[in-house]
Each structure stands twice: as structure tokens, then as C-alpha cells.
Amino acid sequence: MVKKLFKHEFLAQLRLWLPMQIILLAVALFGRIVQFFETDTTAYDIVFGSSVVIYVLAIFAAVMLTLIFGIVRFYKNLFSCEGYLSFTLPVTADQHIMVKTLVSGCAMFGTLLVAFLSFAVFTAGDVFIEVMKAAGYLIKRFIAEFGGANFVFYLIEGILFVSIGTLGCYLLYYACIALGQTFKKNRVLGAVGVYFIYYTIVQAISTVLMIAVSFLAETTFFEAIADFVDTCPEAFIHIVLCGAVILCTLFSALYFGIIRLIIRKKLNLE
Amino acid sequence: MKKIKRILATLLLSALALSLAGCAELDDMKAHHAVWGEERGTVLYNGAVYRALTPSDLLQIWDAKDVIYVTDKDVPVLLSRWYGSTMSVDKSGILLECHGYSAWGESELYTSFYCREDKYPEIDRQLQQGPDLSRVIYSYWDEEGNEKLYSLTADQIAAVEALLAGVPTESGIERYTLDEDFSFNLERASEDALFRTNLCEVSVDNREISLIKDVENDGLVEVYIVSAEQQPVFQKIIEAFAKMEWTGYYGPEIIYDENSFPDDSMDYI
Numbered sequence: 001m002v003k004k005l006f007k008h009e010f011l012a013q014l015r016l017w018l019p020m021q022i023i024l025l026a027v028a029l030f031g032r033i034v035q036f037f038e039t040d041t042t043a044y045d046i047v048f049g050s051s052v053v054i055y056v057l058a059i060f061a062a063v064m065l066t067l068i069f070g071i072v073r074f075y076k077n078l079f080s081c082e083g084y085l086s087f088t089l090p091v092t093a094d095q096h097i098m099v100k101t102l103v104s105g106c107a108m109f110g111t112l113l114v115a116f117l118s119f120a121v122f123t124a125g126d127v128f129i130e131v132m133k134a135a136g137y138l139i140k141r142f143i144a145e146f147g148g149a150n151f152v153f154y155l156i157e158g159i160l161f162v163s164i165g166t167l168g169c170y171l172l173y174y175a176c177i178a179l180g181q182t183f184k185k186n187r188v189l190g191a192v193g194v195y196f197i198y199y200t201i202v203q204a205i206s207t208v209l210m211i212a213v214s215f216l217a218e219t220t221f222f223e224a225i226a227d228f229v230d231t232c233p234e235a236f237i238h239i240v241l242c243g244a245v246i247l248c249t250l251f252s253a254l255y256f257g258i259i260r261l262i263i264r265k266k267l268n269l270e
Numbered sequence: 271m272k273k274i275k276r277i278l279a280t281l282l283l284s285a286l287a288l289s290l291a292g293c294a295e296l297d298d299m300k301a302h303h304a305v306w307g308e309e310r311g312t313v314l315y316n317g318a319v320y321r322a323l324t325p326s327d328l329l330q331i332w333d334a335k336d337v338i339y340v341t342d343k344d345v346p347v348l349l350s351r352w353y354g355s356t357m358s359v360d361k362s363g364i365l366l367e368c369h370g371y372s373a374w375g376e377s378e379l380y381t382s383f384y385c386r387e388d389k390y391p392e393i394d395r396q397l398q399q400g401p402d403l404s405r406v407i408y409s410y411w412d413e414e415g416n417e418k419l420y421s422l423t424a425d426q427i428a429a430v431e432a433l434l435a436g437v438p439t440e441s442g443i444e445r446y447t448l449d450e451d452f453s454f455n456l457e458r459a460s461e462d463a464l465f466r467t468n469l470c471e472v473s474v475d476n477r478e479i480s481l482i483k484d485v486e487n488d489g490l491v492e493v494y495i496v497s498a499e500q501q502p503v504f505q506k507i508i509e510a511f512a513k514m515e516w517t518g519y520y521g522p523e524i525i526y527d528e529n530s531f532p533d534d535s536m537d538y539i
Contacts, residue, residue: 038292038293038294124285125289125292126289126292130296130347133346134348137344138349
């Protein structure tokens with residue numbers, strides 16, 4: 001049943017995701033075609049500049065809409081009247097959350113892939129080859145500086161961080177929606193309110209931490225950290241990346257737990 | 271199957287068509303990209319090989335037509351501005367002037383010159399033997415930013431050299447104490463003006479003309495006042511100077527109107 005749920009979730013996402021990606025590719029293609037008419041005139045500069053701005057906005061819009069589609073799909077499928085049908089399916093709440101999160105994560109990965117493809121279209125030819133050469137050269141220098149083994153592990157840690165971070169981001173919004181359902185009225189507004197309360201708390205904690213760090217900067221503990229960064233920068237990057245992965249995992253688990261608890265114990269569909 | 275083949279062929283043709291369009295910005299970057307030869311003794315630029323010259327104070331590129339970025343062979347053109355050393359190219363394309371090697375995280379400062387291989391033997395020979403600096407010139411930039419040279423006549427050169435051969439009127443004074451109306455530099459130069467060295471500065475202060483020569487690089491100078499008998503020759507030099515089509519050109523008549531001179535000579539330059 002989970003397989004079917006995945007299939008239908010993917011199909012539902014694709015209905016909105018696919019046209020959006022086609023538009024992104026079309027914008028990139030338009031930008032590339034504009035470059036066929038390259039001349040040293042102000043008119044060309046304006047048209048080309050506009051095509052670049054539109055292209056950048058299209059990438060931003062594609063990423064944002066993918067995020068929004070995932071959140072809206074979660075809300076509509078589980079907490080609106082559609083939820084009555086969804087919860088009759090022989091799958092657990094955990095499976096519902098996992099399927100929604102993973103499919104949304106895949107959609108985001110797909111969007112990033114299409115964004116890269118659109119970049120290839122926008123810069124097709126010499127420019128794209130030169131960009132790839134530049135990226136290759138920077139990687140080569142990075143490997144020369146930090147070593148091949150470190151590079152491979154940074155890459156794995158980076159991919160893990162981005163993947164878990166993306167899923168965690170979706171889970172955060174899902175958790176806010178789930179918490180909004182505990183309100184008696186105006187549940188969507190409640191979800192937005194929960195998100196703003198979360199945001200304010202995070203900002204307050206960050207500010208307090210920054211002030212604390214500035215006060216503690218002169219202490220031996222921080223000096224020891226600074227010495228460690230100087231002497232072992234490679235290890236420090238590993239620690240930062242692994243720390244970020246662990247933190248993201250913990251927070252994701254927390255959000256998952258909140259959603260699970262509300263769906264299992266507090267669900268009260270309108 | 272036929273349909274799939276057609277779609278594939280269309281896509282491939284579209285990709286080929288898309289890759290055909292150039293990019294002026296990239297072409298420009300390629301045109302300004304050069305690569306180091308073996309051990310940085312040579313530079314490959316614009317299809318020509320440039321060889322390092324013996325360092326000399328007589329060489330300096332005044333009329334650089336372009337700035338290029340020299341990198342190791344494996345550095346892609348898009349990163350040439352970050353990983354490359356900046357070099358000036360002279361107007362004729364014969365000389366390159368490097369102001370040091372710099373790249374992210376490492377830098378070495380020095381000035382060195384590279385000469386195009388076909389001109390290298392001639393220029394290197396002149397450097398080794400000492401070039402013939404028989405011309406005395408002053409240079410200026412026209413409104414388009416091109417360097418123009420004015421050569422002093424034989425009489426004018428003789429007058430300048432005679433004055434400088436005499437005893438200075440004042441010496442050891444610091445340069446900033448002079449408050450001239452305007453001034454310009456005279457240089458000794460080779461016939462093609464490739465080799466140059468500073469000779470003196472012509473200073474006009476309330477109609478009194480003087481030649482100023484640096485003692486050392488410590489701001490101290492020797493001053494040679496032009497006598498009344500020598501004035502006509504030097505006024506010809508100044509008149510020619512005023513006729514130059516420099517930015518901020520005021521016209522020769524102003525030379526003789528002492529009230530029209532700006533207070534600060536820098537206003538002219």
C-alpha cells in the first residue's frame with residue numbers, strides 16, 4: 001500500500017511540478033535564444049539583462065513553489081476534508097508523514113536538477129564548458145589543499161546535510177500545520193502563528209548565543225577552539241558538517257514526533 | 271520507435287544550434303588571457319611568445335593599450351582574473367609589464383618585463399649595451415587617452431643640458447615647498463621612445479622658469495633657474511607644451527597671462 005501511496009503522491013506532485021519545470025526550461029531557452037542576437041547596443045543589453053533577471057526569478061520561483069506545493073499537499077491531503085479519505089487507507093500515520101516528506105524532498109531535488117539543466121541550456125556552448133572547467137579546477141585545488149579522502153567525506157557530509165536539511169525544512173512546516181490543527185478555529189492562521197512563534201524563539205536564541213559568544217570570545221575555551229581551527233582546519237570542517245547533520249536529524253526527529261503525536265492523538269478534522 | 275528517433279534527433283540538433291551562439295564577454299576574457307611558459311620565463315599571449323627581459327629602470331609602459339591576466343596552463347579562462355597575474359601590454363604589443371604574481375592565498379610583488387620573441391634580440395641587446403637616449407621628450411595624453419610625445423629640438427636640448435650642467439641655484443630643498451603655477455617632466459628617450467629615463471621637471475612660477483632635478487628618492491631636489499638670456503628658448507618649450515591637446519587645455523595665450531594660472535598645478539594634469 002505504501003508503494004501505491006508513493007505512486008499517487010508522486011503523480012499529484014507531478015501535476016503541478018512538471019509545468020513549472022517546463023516554464024523554467026522555456027525561460028532558460030528564451031535567454032539562450034536572446035544571445036543569438038548579441039550586439040553592442042543598449043537595446044540588447046536591456047533585453048539580455050531582463051532575460052537574466054527573469055531566469056533568476058524563475059529559478060527562485062521554481063524552488064519556492066516546490067516548497068509551497070509540498071506544504072499545501074500535506075495540508076490538503078491530511079487535514080482538509082480529503083483527510084477523511086486519506087486516513088481510511090491502510091497505512092499508519094508514520095507512513096503518511098514519511099511518504100509526504102520523501103516525495104516533497106524528491107520534488108525539491110528534481111527542481112534543483114532541472115535548475116542545473118536550465119543553466120546548461122541558458123549557457124549552452126562555450127560558456128557552459130568554461131563554467132564546468134572552472135568548477136573542475138576549483139575542485140582540483142580543493143583536493144590539493146585538503147586531500148582526496150577529506151573531499152570525498154566533505155561531499156558525503158554535505159549531501160547528507162542538504163538532504164536532511166531539506167526534509168527537516170518540510171517537517172518543520174508540516175509540524176507548524178499540525179500544531180495549527182490543535183486550534184479550534186482559524187487553523188491555517190494558527191499554523192502561520194505557530195511558525196512565527198517558532199521563528200521568534202529561534203531568533204531570540206541565536207541573538208543570545210551570539211551575545212554569549214562575543215562575551216566568551218576571550219576565554220581560554222574559545223582560544224582553544226581558535227587554535228584547533230588554525231592547526232586542524234580539515235577536522236574542524238568535518239566537525240561542523242557532522243554537527244550540522246546531527247542537529248538537523250535531531251530537529252527533524254522532533255518535528256516528526258510532533259506531527260505523529262498530533263495525527264495519532266489530537267486529530268480533529270473539520 | 272521512429273517517433274522517438276525523430277524527437278531525439280530534434281533535441282540533438284536543437285542542442286547543437288544552441289551551442290553555436292557565442293558570448294562576447296567570454297571572447298573578451300579569452301582575448302585577455304595569457305599563460306605562463308616554463309618556469310615563468312616566457313608568456314604565451316595572442317599566439318606569440320614573450321620572453322623575460324633583464325630588469326631595467328629604463329623600461330616602463332606608459333601607454334598600455336590593454337591589461338591581460340597571465341595564469342598557469344591549467345587555469346580556466348573564467349578564473350583568470352582570480353588566479354592570474356596582471357600585466358600591461360604596450361601599444362605596439364611588443365612589451366608586457368608584470369607587476370607581480372598574485373593569486374588567492376599567495377602573492378609576490380616585483381616588476382618584470384617580457385618582450386615579444388621577434389623583437390627580443392634587438393631590445394635585449396640595447397638593454398645590455400645601454401640604449402641611445404638621444405631624444406628629450408615630454409609626453410601627454412590627449413582627450414582619447416592616447417599618449418602623444420613632443421620632442422625637443424636640438425637647440426632646446428642643448429639649452430636644457432647646458433643649464434643642468436651648471437651649478438644649481440638651490441639644492442637640497444624639499445619638493446613640496448615649491449608653489450609653481452604649473453610643471454611638466456622632461457625625459458631622455460631612445461628614438462622609438464621605448465627606453466626612457468626622467469631628466470628633470472620644468473617648473474613655471476610667476477613667469478620664472480626653473481628646472482628641477484631629483485637628488486635622490488628622498489624628496490630633495492636641485493633647482494636651476496633659467497636666466498633672462500635663456501628665457502626665449504624655454505618659452506618655446508612652454509608654448510609647445512601649452513599647445514598640446516591635453517585634457518584641460520587652456521590655450522597658449524594663457525601662458526603669458528599670469529593671473530589666469532590656476533593655483534595648483536595639479537589642476538592642469
